[in-house]
Amino acid sequence: MQDVDALVKRIRLGEDATLEFKQVLLDGDKVIGPKRNAFADELAGFANTRGGTVLLGVDDKSHAITGIPIEKLDAVESWVQEICNDTVKPPLDALIRKIYLPGPGGDDVPIIRVDLSRSLFVHKSPGGYFRRVGSAKREMGTDVLARLLQERSQSRVIRFDESPVSKASPDCLDDGLVRRFLRHDAVVDLAMLRKLRVVADDENGAPWATVGGILLCTHTPEQWLPQARIQAVSYAGTRRDINYQLDARDCGGPLDQQVIEALHFACRNMRVAASKGLARLDRPQFSERALFEALVNAVAHRDYSMAGARIRFHLFQDRVELHVPGALANTLTPDSMELRQYSRNELIVSLLTRCQVPDQSDGARSHMMERRGDGVPIILNDSRQLSGHTPEYTVIDESELRLIIWAAQHEGER
Template identity: 25%
Template sequence: MKHHEVDAALAVVGEGVKADSLESETLDFKLVAESPKATFNLISDALVCFVNAHGGTLVLGVDDKATDRVQALRGVPESYTVEGVRKGIFDRTSPPITAFVEERVVEGARLILITVPQGAMPHSNAAGLATRRLGKECLPFPPHQQREVMIARGQVDWSADASSLSVSQLSAVEFERLRRLLIASGRDHLAELADRALLESLRLIAPNGSVTNAAVLLLADEELIPRVIPSYGYSYQFRPTSGSEATGRTRGTRPLIAAIQAMTDAMESRREVWPLNLAGGVQLQLTDYPSEAARELVINAFIHRSYETGGTVDIEHSPERMIITSPGGLVSGVTPANILTHPSTPRNRLLTETVSVLQLAERTGQGVDRAYREMLRIGKEPPLFEDHGTLVRATLAGGIGNAAFVRFISDLPLRASRDINILLSLTHLRHSRSIDAFELAEIIQRAPVEAQEVLRMMLDDYSLIAPTKRSASKQFPTYRLRAEVLAAMSRSVSYRHVDVDDMDRKVIEHVREYGFVTNQTIRRLFDLHVYAARDLLNSLREREIIDKIGDARGGAGVKYGPGPRFPKSKS
């Protein structure tokens, strides 16, 4: 808890404001109890609750129910010295907590501020009870939750624990597969080592001489792995429609690298691809499930799952959606609402680092950012993550990507076309007419100030958006797509402007003056590529503002004149 936050709370306590309403996950107020023993027990319980969560500050000497300032600032007797309070806490916590204790006099009331940081390991009170502060409550902190928190803080790593196997029991075939990956990743010096030396270099040998659990997952054969790690396994099924019977099924216990390859091969064999031709002879691909997005999520499911929880990694594939399920909830601190921006907290750190060395997946960001980027770049929604406590479900939406959006993105500067925050902003603006920093903050999982910086970059650096007239002078304006951007994105946008915009007006004025307009004219007027110009013309045709003239079916000769809803001249 920062001092200025405590000061701000103390400044308003009792000024018609109850201290209880100012309490938070990192701030609490208490009164001295009837005896020093009871007081120290009260303080110790509160600090254990703080230290097992995010740390915090306890202010002793404040009545949290009083609305009158004099009644609220009750103070602490001089008999409670700073050293005495510190020792009382130390003696009543396990492992002992050494707190930061200071006196503070507020309007004649002597208060004691006691601050603790987040603990490196779980703590309990004198009775052996461990609690953790969530919101304003202290809730039980059972052993399985303690272990998850220690995993998140990098203090427990199941994958680095010793297994029951020796190096000689591992598979020669899998060693060869491992060496091929090392060579492909430019680590020939490791690939040339003998088996044991190779494992030692990768830290896959435990202190007792046996191989680690990570080594078993990577290098034991499929008959041996289930005997050592009973929870290991995977399944894949393909359904022609989401509600029909599966027509393709795979289930197995092959070692991790081979399993990932088998799963990605199964998905790839059923992936739908449509070629997309761009100007200049460039050809891109539209697909239902981008290979890199699906592969990253499959790898995540294998390396970040809980192997201390029953269940297998399961993939359900249909044209409508792909669902990848893995046992164990998200690691403590990670939620679907912050998974894109939360610092990497691998559950199985050694396994994750080894897979990173093999360049099978991104270590930083857990590959989630890549899955987001690849889905967004083809005009689709990002992955949907759900944490059900005992399992995590990642869902990719099926169906073809959006050709108009892909064409638009391909024309952006490379940096913008690969910026997840910009892609998320543009995706939102495909379905909503406007956006502001507060909306975007939730979408990109960042603070509103950071979201405003993204919008500023889209405005100043790339000219993608413009502030609305009513909000332009505000600190956090509301933005819309610029007219030419809206036209270029055209059919990827799910809404239509009811009023004729500036681009429409220019086209109408040209048709009124010259009698017709062509694709080439549109390109010259607005500096658009051929496809964006075509989409603008199609939009005007759909609204019956213009209509095709003559018998030409395509090409440069196609002309467009006034349509049934072409505006009449005011004159």
């Protein structure tokens, strides 16, 4: 009740730098007011500045709480979601809620509340690039846009994994997952979380979980970073065709769990041939060690600033394709990867080097990563030894790295 009273008092004062009103006009289930593109500009302006709240069902001139017909709430909510996902680039992460507020006659009427946080990205809407200035949106001049792009691109490209994520309170970090990276007698408090870099302060001094903290110290990182998943699919043939899909799984959770889930998916779906002789010798389609290294490298080095882009791990009869969002960091090239190393996500790499592999019974390494740079050579050498073909790294459109590992040919397949 206190929250409602406080919001009503704010409405009486009118719009400001963090509050916007919009009356909703409908033609059947179609929203005809506000206009889609202008509304997208408003939402992007909030995300490009400090965030804010839009109240749909409040008249922006009279401040009257007119509401939305209750039977039309779902249609209006879907309209807002479509704008956030399809009209603004990259998509907006908005919290959309249906709430009751007291209408002009004293009875409660439903409205839709849209909350936006300061974004990690710079968003473009149909009208261009906007920011919030006072109670209005303003298109950004080239100098302002350049500064904002520099500020947020530095956060994204150089130390994106150490960036604080708005709405991700330090309380979202799981104590058990955090303790994996600390001495057994360490005290888990805010100071320690900052030292571990899984918590950082924003420009106002408020503490939030960082991108790296969310990815390795929460059980559901996709709650804040929907792109942080591995899409695993197995196909019966040699082409990507849903009619030939055998198995599929979205691997979520902490990054180390994603790797293990994706590896188990591959082992479950790959064929294993047995050689004829005095002693049985199993010969799998792919080197399990090479797949493990490829998956670890994928979660460690992908560009997490690319909203909506997942790691894709696809198994075919003749190959595995691993698609990793983001171009190669710094001056790396596909040809130099075997000889050089560069980490886009220093915090994630640091945490993965301290993250134990759950089962080392096959003689595999004890931790997810090692800093010796052996990953790519293992992928190339183990796969070449098994299949006779060298894996292929390719950069696609300067925005994605594709790895192809060729399958070992079994008797009767040649």
